[in-house]
Amino acid sequence: MIKKLALIFIASLLVSAAEIYYINSSPLLDEVELEDLMVDYGKIEPLNVSSQRNYGFMTMKGAYDYDSYYKQSNDLWKELYEKRPHRRDPLKPNYKLTVMGHAILEVMGDGILLWKMGIFKPRCGFQGNISDPVNRARFISKHAPRALKSDFYPRASFHITGSHIYDDPYLKGWGYGRKFLLMPYGWFILSEMTGMNSFLLFDDRFPCNMNISHQDFLEGYAEFHRVMFARLSFVESVIDEKPPWQGIYYLAYYPYFNKTWIVVKSIPEKEIRDCRILIDDVEAGREVMYPFIFVDTILDEGIHRLDLVTSSTTYSTNFDVDLSPLRVSTPSVALRANGNLSFTIVNIGLDNQTIFLKNAIIDLNTSRVKKDIDKEITPYHSTYVDVILPDKLDREEYYEVTISINYVVDNQVKKYKTEIRGMVEG
Amino acid sequence: MGKPTGGKINISDVFDRHKEVFKAIRGGRYSLKKVILLLLVISILTSLFGGIAQISGLLLAQSKYGYLDAYTIIRESVGGGSIPDLIPTLIIGFFLLIIISIVLGFAYLFTLAFFFYWFSRLVGARIPYLHLYSLLIYLSVIPLAFLIISTIVNLVSYLALENISTLNMFIFPNLGYVIFYIACMFGIKDISDISLKWSFLVTSPFLILIFVIIYLTCFFTYELPQRIMEITFYQLGL
Numbered sequence: 001m002i003k004k005l006a007l008i009f010i011a012s013l014l015v016s017a018a019e020i021y022y023i024n025s026s027p028l029l030d031e032v033e034l035e036d037l038m039v040d041y042g043k044i045e046p047l048n049v050s051s052q053r054n055y056g057f058m059t060m061k062g063a064y065d066y067d068s069y070y071k072q073s074n075d076l077w078k079e080l081y082e083k084r085p086h087r088r089d090p091l092k093p094n095y096k097l098t099v100m101g102h103a104i105l106e107v108m109g110d111g112i113l114l115w116k117m118g119i120f121k122p123r124c125g126f127q128g129n130i131s132d133p134v135n136r137a138r139f140i141s142k143h144a145p146r147a148l149k150s151d152f153y154p155r156a157s158f159h160i161t162g163s164h165i166y167d168d169p170y171l172k173g174w175g176y177g178r179k180f181l182l183m184p185y186g187w188f189i190l191s192e193m194t195g196m197n198s199f200l201l202f203d204d205r206f207p208c209n210m211n212i213s214h215q216d217f218l219e220g221y222a223e224f225h226r227v228m229f230a231r232l233s234f235v236e237s238v239i240d241e242k243p244p245w246q247g248i249y250y251l252a253y254y255p256y257f258n259k260t261w262i263v264v265k266s267i268p269e270k271e272i273r274d275c276r277i278l279i280d281d282v283e284a285g286r287e288v289m290y291p292f293i294f295v296d297t298i299l300d301e302g303i304h305r306l307d308l309v310t311s312s313t314t315y316s317t318n319f320d321v322d323l324s325p326l327r328v329s330t331p332s333v334a335l336r337a338n339g340n341l342s343f344t345i346v347n348i349g350l351d352n353q354t355i356f357l358k359n360a361i362i363d364l365n366t367s368r369v370k371k372d373i374d375k376e377i378t379p380y381h382s383t384y385v386d387v388i389l390p391d392k393l394d395r396e397e398y399y400e401v402t403i404s405i406n407y408v409v410d411n412q413v414k415k416y417k418t419e420i421r422g423m424v425e426g
Numbered sequence: 427m428g429k430p431t432g433g434k435i436n437i438s439d440v441f442d443r444h445k446e447v448f449k450a451i452r453g454g455r456y457s458l459k460k461v462i463l464l465l466l467v468i469s470i471l472t473s474l475f476g477g478i479a480q481i482s483g484l485l486l487a488q489s490k491y492g493y494l495d496a497y498t499i500i501r502e503s504v505g506g507g508s509i510p511d512l513i514p515t516l517i518i519g520f521f522l523l524i525i526i527s528i529v530l531g532f533a534y535l536f537t538l539a540f541f542f543y544w545f546s547r548l549v550g551a552r553i554p555y556l557h558l559y560s561l562l563i564y565l566s567v568i569p570l571a572f573l574i575i576s577t578i579v580n581l582v583s584y585l586a587l588e589n590i591s592t593l594n595m596f597i598f599p600n601l602g603y604v605i606f607y608i609a610c611m612f613g614i615k616d617i618s619d620i621s622l623k624w625s626f627l628v629t630s631p632f633l634i635l636i637f638v639i640i641y642l643t644c645f646f647t648y649e650l651p652q653r654i655m656e657i658t659f660y661q662l663g664l
Contacts, residue, residue: 001438005571012572012579012598016591020583090592091486093651100655104662166663176659239655 026088029095030081031237031244032266036230037077043223046212047117076102077231087241096239100180103235107183110228119191119200137380141327141348143195143203145261147253147299149319152245152265153185157419165189167423169398175240181232181249181265184225188250188263193330201294202257222289225263229291233266247315248308253297255323260284262293262308264315271310278307325350326416328403329382333420335364335399339389343420345405349379356408362387363402373405393424437464440567444609447564448616451557461560468566469531473523475573479599482580486590535562538632542614545628551618561613565606572602596643603636 080099085092114120150156155170165182191197200221204214212220233244246266253260260279264272269290277286277295285296293308301323308315325348332344341362347355357373371387393399404417435456439447450456539559546553576598580590607629615625 001441004441005575008571009575009579012575012594013582015598016579016583016594019591019593020587020589023589024587090648091651093648093655097651097655097658100658176655179659 023086023089026086028086029084029092029238029241030234031242032230032234034078034081037081037227037234038074039227040223044220044227046216047113047220047224073106077234081234084238099235099238100176103180103232106228106231107180110184110224111187113224114187114191117200119196120187121194121196134380137346138349140193140195141350141380142256143198143254144348145192145198145252145254146323147251147260147304147319147321148192149248149251149317150185151248151315151317152250153182155421156185156189156250157421167398168421175236175242177236177239178245180239181236181245184228184232185250188252192252197252197261198254198257198259201261201292202254202259218289218292222292226291229263229265248306248317249291251306251317251319253299253319253321255299255321258296258298260295260297260306262295262306264291264293264308267291267310267315271312274311276307276309278309280304281307323350324414324416325353325355325409326405326407328405328418328420330420332384333422334425335389335393335401335422336425337393337395339391339393340386341389341401342384342386343403344382344384345373345377346382347377347379352379353409354378357383358406358408358413360385360387361404361406362389363404364389364399365391367391395424395426397424398422399424435460435564437564437567440564441571444612445616448561448613451561451564451613452617454554454557456560458556458560461563464567465531465535465563466528468563468570469527470524472531472566472570472573473527475570475577477523478577479573479580479595482577482584482590482595486580486584486592486595535559535566538562541631542610542628545631546614546618546620546625549620549624549627551614551620551624551628553614553618557617558614561617562610565609565613568606568609569599569602572605573599592647596647597640600636600640600643603639604633607633607636 080102083095085095089095148156153165153170155168165186166179171179171182188197201218229249236244244266247264248262249265250263251260262277272290272293273288275286275288275293277284277293279295279297279299287294295306299321301321303318303320305316305318327346327348329344329346332342334343335341341364345357345360355377357375357377359370359372359374362369362371367390369387369389371385373383373385375383377383398421400419400421402417402419404415406413406415408414435447435450536559539555539562542558542562543553543555546558576594580595583594584590610632611622611625611629614620614628615622618625620628
């Protein structure tokens, strides 16, 4: 009996040793540095805009007590980092699930914080009556960027909503970790639509409800994004088991402030501090507040090229500056299965001129429809356009429609063209 | 035939001279008292090492992910507090565990014996119920040995390597049951007059069941977390 039990024991021991050796001989799931995951309390503390420190969103008491939240958060991410599994660990999906759960909570927490700071709505710094649509439109059009680009998500545009981003067939083949990074991208779009990013970034009358300097706010805001990207990059590399995406995550040009805001992802901080920025091959002045780069920029309408030259490589991207006074309001666009397309055209008030809309040409798939409008729009006002397209579509089908508007301003006929992507409504 | 007449079957015979064990059972040469005592011991040891295996599962989580503190989980699962406060709870829990394990041990082996009895009748064998029951109790030493050994090895590997093998933890004890049912197959053949083919038919539902359990164990261990993650992303719209 002893011999047989010993044999079973040896077999069990061999199975254990073989599996543990097999696991341990593979590399760990990581592509980021631990110190990148740690938040600098000193920098981020001024962002505490909460007058009531316990937000009460979660049942976990004190989760939104700001200081303890970030201390707990640092401890948590440190522990997650230290206990990351090997690539061959059969239980790594459990770890991925846990990391993803924490990342979702973290993103939610960060989103709540941004919401409380008023980043998603023109509250802070808004002059006049917030419910007055003209005032609101004026605020937004003044502060909104006129060019937007992302190398991370090259199909970025002003005319895409969060749900459209996630439904984009372009994402096919992306790992879950990488898709997860679209969430902060959605925030950028959302806050750009209200003009808030530029106001927070460049207007030193900020903050309206924080007793801190604009510089302190910016440093905190940059630190907030730095740690958010570092943690999401960690999650990305853990879930997708490959190095995190690196490059120009987001770029926006603000003619009102003569600035371009660049957000970089996973490019080492040292390389960014020593980088050079070339716009159309001309070196531009820049200020680095990692992961942000603020570039002094004055550009005409049209396509421009930006080169971010670091010691190891050059990240180049083209972006299209659109200075037309018209916009198709993205949330207003609706394409129904019966082929009915409706949208709202807004005069965003550049140069404060009245615009005469002649017609709109809609291209969808292979069909083209021309719709006469013949209407004037005064600044900060809009007009509604309804078009019947010949094509019948399937509900929830993904579509891309190009809208070209011929308009007259200063007795000159001009053309505004935009591409809308979305899903067919019922 | 069918009535125990007393005799001696050593536990070591199960491993070394199983033919002799089957012969002794067939001849009714076993002590009913000893069989019942053995059942009590097996039930208690199975529960005890099953409990330790659960704790080693927590150790596994601890060794893999760190943020799960095995000690805290154990402490909180019995109501929290410090170790001296927990002692009465642990004592009560221990006795409860023994009682439950004995009841479950009886229920499990009676049920199994019942099924074997009726399945063997279906194929024309007439095995006295007590013989069958004794056979199962003696052979239960095999899965118990696998469970004890794998638990000890898990503890050793955790202490030595700070890691635990999932195969050893989830699959190895089930291998004990595979061997148990195969041994039952030979045992039923030997204590009755049926062929190996018929005794295979008697035990095959349970052999299939244990392979299903092994498959489900693999699924819940290796597959389910990945599926949950995919479902979560799907639900998030990502």
